[in-house]
Structure formats: structure tokens, C-alpha cells
Ligand SMILES: [Zn+2]
């Protein structure tokens with residue numbers, strides 16, 4: 001009987017890690033870390049059967065889904081790691097960057113893995129695949145579908161003896177440069193495990209957010225200030241570059257500098273433009289338009305060039321990871337920019353508690369920050385403007401509801417979200433599924449869904465003959481149409497429906 005163990009991501013956004021046990025085989029769906037925590041605390045609650053795990057299925061490259069995989073290898077994991085090819089290309093960069101951060105800013109005891117385990121995972125265990133290339137693992141068949149969240153992101157569909165489980169991974173938003181997700185070939189699974197980061201929360205439309213961002217940046221540049229955009233190297237860098245390029249005629253002509261790993265992740269995105277939305281693909285195919293690059297975009301050549309920029313009074317835009325100001329170049333630039341009232345720090349999207357980004361949007365204005373080059377701690381008083389913009393690669397509430405209502409799972413398990421957000425999402429989608437579970441970390445769920453009641457059988461609108469209802473064996477699951485929507489019913493319920501239509 002299939003069983004799901006929640007090792008991480010239960011009622012929390014970070015360190016998603018779900019163990020799927022089917023017929024003596026053990027698989028992990030993602031294996032991430034908590035971005036705001038250090039050392040072992042950042043890891044999921046691993047069971048002690050790591051050596052016996054058969055495989056890890058990676059939904060996408062973000063560290064809250066992948067950051068603990070090399071630690072699994074350190075603890076004896078030697079199974080396969082399945083992911084799409086762009087995910088492998090991005091992981092190579094993200095893990096290298098995380099390793100540098102751990103070596104720079106964590107004590108040796110806190111470090112979760114070394115380059116040796118990282119290379120074993122990337123070079124020996126990783127199995128790059130692509131969307132809709134159904135592959136088999138023991139008795140399990142697996143199919144990756146596009147999730148439209150970041151480059152290479154997947155929804156994962158598992159088949160086992162006629163039983164279907166779908167894991168949404170992180171779901172993308174229509175306000176994105178990537179191809180949007182579809183649900184046509186995902187409907188009616190026995191179980192849907194769905195993320196709920198933005199449950200209960202909607203955001204402004206893409207046009208409005210882009211306008212706010214451009215207006216605020218323009219005001220800063222026109223008063224002679226510099227703009228710092230702490231940015232995730234994967235996904236948000238490309239989305240913001242596209243907004244800036246599309247609106248460049250509305251801004252003063254300044255230099256824009258791309259920092260650190262964003263430079264390399266941009267090159268990966270450029271290799272896979274075929275994964276972008278239709279407009280981007282057509283622009284590239286017919287007119288060779290690169291959606292992310294234009295003349296003003298530059299990179300720093302040296303440390304002294306960076307220092308010169310901060311000594312000069314010339315306005316410019318700097319886009320630098322890490323996005324939540326956990327460390328890296330964004331913190332280095334913040335140390336040099338925060339004191340001037342002319343400058344702007346633009347916070348983009350969700351910030352995890354415990355990060356400088358989270359504190360900034362919660363009006364903390366005094367920090368002690370580590371200068372990663374000088375290796376000393378610096379007291380920083382923030383006098384510059386701080387503004388937040390709702391730019392996210394995640395599906396918002398209405399999109400999550402839309403997704404679940406179309407997939408129509410028999411059982412819904414909500415993860416990867418704060419409890420209040422997951423409860424709010426559950427409330428909005430309860431009519432589209434048999435039952436809903438919001439598990440905590442450590443919970444074990446028996447997945448063999450026993451369908452209990454759906455409460456709407458009386459309202460079936462399609463004509464059902466008594467003969468048809470009686471011909472069906474008891475407990476046969478049938479699809480019925482009610483007010484234009486497809487739902488489930490049981491054959492015995494149909495019989496009483498036919499006899500007592502109301
Ligand atoms: Zn993600």
C-alpha cells in the first residue's frame with residue numbers, strides 16, 4: 001500500500017522532502033533545505049534508511065527542493081536522481097554557489113556537504129530526462145510535465161498498478177516568461193500533492209507590478225541614486241531583466257550590472273529559450289530577439305571596478321544574488337549603499353523569516369552584516385529607500401484554485417506553505433476533491449484513498465438509465481457531470497440517484 005512520509009515542507013515553505021514508499025521501494029520527491037537556517041537545522045527530518053532509497057525525483061533546481069541532496073550522498077545514498085536537463089544545468093551552478101556560501105560563512109561543523117558529494121550527485125547519480133519521456137523504475141512509471149515555475153521545473157506523475165499520484169512541485173504563474181502549466185493530461189489522479197505557498201494570497205497583475213517597479217526605479221535614478229535589486233539567480237533575474245528591457249525607453253540611460261551567479265544562470269536560460277512562453281519563442285525564432293539582453297546590461301570586471309562605482313555619484317542599477325540577502329554580492333553592495341537616502345533597495349517577492357530581506361520589509365533598519373570580501377562584520381544603518389514589489393514565480397491563490405479544480409484529485413495533500421495559507425486554500429477548493437490533508441513534518445499518510453462521500457450526488461444532471469446504474473459493479477468509480485463540471489460518484493450512489501432524482 002503506497003505511503004507518504006513528510007520529511008520536510010509540512011506547514012512550512014522551505015526544505016520540501018517527501019518520501020514515497022511503494023511495494024518495498026523508497027523514493028524521495030525533492031530534498032531541500034530551509035534557506036533561513038544553518039547547519040543540520042536546515043535539513044529535512046531524514047529517516048534512517050537513506051542507503052535503501054531507490055531514487056530522488058527533483059521537481060526543479062531551487063535549493064528549498066534540492067539543497068539537501070548532496071547531504072543524502074554524504075549519508076550513503078547511491079540511487080538515481082531524476083530531473084530535466086535544464087534543472088541539471090542550473091543545479092550545477094546553484095550547488096556551487098551554496099557550497100561557496102557554506103565555506104565562506106558557516107563553521108566547518110555546520111557545512112552540510114563538500115564538493116566531493118556534490119560532484120558524485122551531479123556526475124554519477126543524476127539522470128537528466130525531459131518532459132513526457134515516461135520512464136520506468138521497478139514497478140513505477142514516472143512522467144514529468146512542465147510546471148512553468150522556473151526553467152526546467154516539473155510536475156511529476158507516478159503510475160503504480162493503475163494508481164496515480166501527481167506532485168505539483170512549485171507551480172508557475174501566468175505572470176511569467178515561461179510556458180504556463182496545463183492540466184489536460186493530469187486529471188483525476190488518486191492523489192494530488194500540491195504546493196500552497198500563496199494559498200489565500202493574490203497578487204497584483206504583471207503589468208501593474210512592472211509599472212510600480214519601473215516608476216520607483218526611475219524616481220531613484222532621476223534623484224541621482226543607485227538601485228540595488230537583491231535577486232534570485234534563477235527565475236527572478238530573468239523575469240526582472242525582461243521587465244527592464246521591455247520598459248527601457250521609460251528609464252534614464254544608465255548602466256545595469258548583473259552580479260555573481262545570475263550571469264551564469266542567464267547563460268543557461270539562453271540555451272533553453274525553447275522553454276519560454278510563445279511570444280519569447282517566436283521573437284527568438286523569427287527575429288533573433290534575446291528577451292534578457294541589451295546594450296546597457298554589463299558585468300563588473302574586477303573588485304576595484306565595483307569599489308569605483310560606489311565612490312562615484314553616478315546612478316546605476318545593480319542586480320545581485322542572494323535574493324533574500326542571506327549573503328553574497330547583494331549584502332556586499334547593501335553595506336555600501338544603505339547609508340545614502342538617495343539610493344533604493346528593491347525587495348522582490350517572498351522573503352523567509354530570519355533573512356535580512358525579511359527584516360528589511362518589516363522595517364528593521366539596523367544590521368550587523370558580514371562583508372564577504374574583507375571578512376569582517378560591519379554595522380549598517382539603513383537610510384536609503386526600501387520598497388517591496390510582488391514579483392513571484394509562484395502561482396497565486398486564484399491560480400492554485402484553478403489548477404486543483406481542473407485536476408480534480410480524489411485526495412488532496414497540501415504542502416509547501418504556512419498553515420494559514422494552506423487552510424485558506426483548502427477552504428476554497430474543498431468542493432473539487434474527496435478529502436484534504438494538511439500534514440505536519442513527521443506525518444505518515446496511507447495513500448490508498450478510500451472514497452467516502454462527495455455530498456453532491458443528488459444533483460447529477462446527465463441522464464443515467466437505471467439499467468446502466470445496475471449493470472455497474474458495486475463501488476465502481478464513475479465520473480458524473482454536475483452543472484457542467486465533472487465529479488466522481490460511486491455506482492451504488494447512482495442507483496439511488498436514478499430512483500430518487502431530486
Ligand atoms: Zn521554487
Ligand SMILES: [Zn+2]
Pocket residue numbers: 013062064065170416
Ligand atoms: Zn519551493
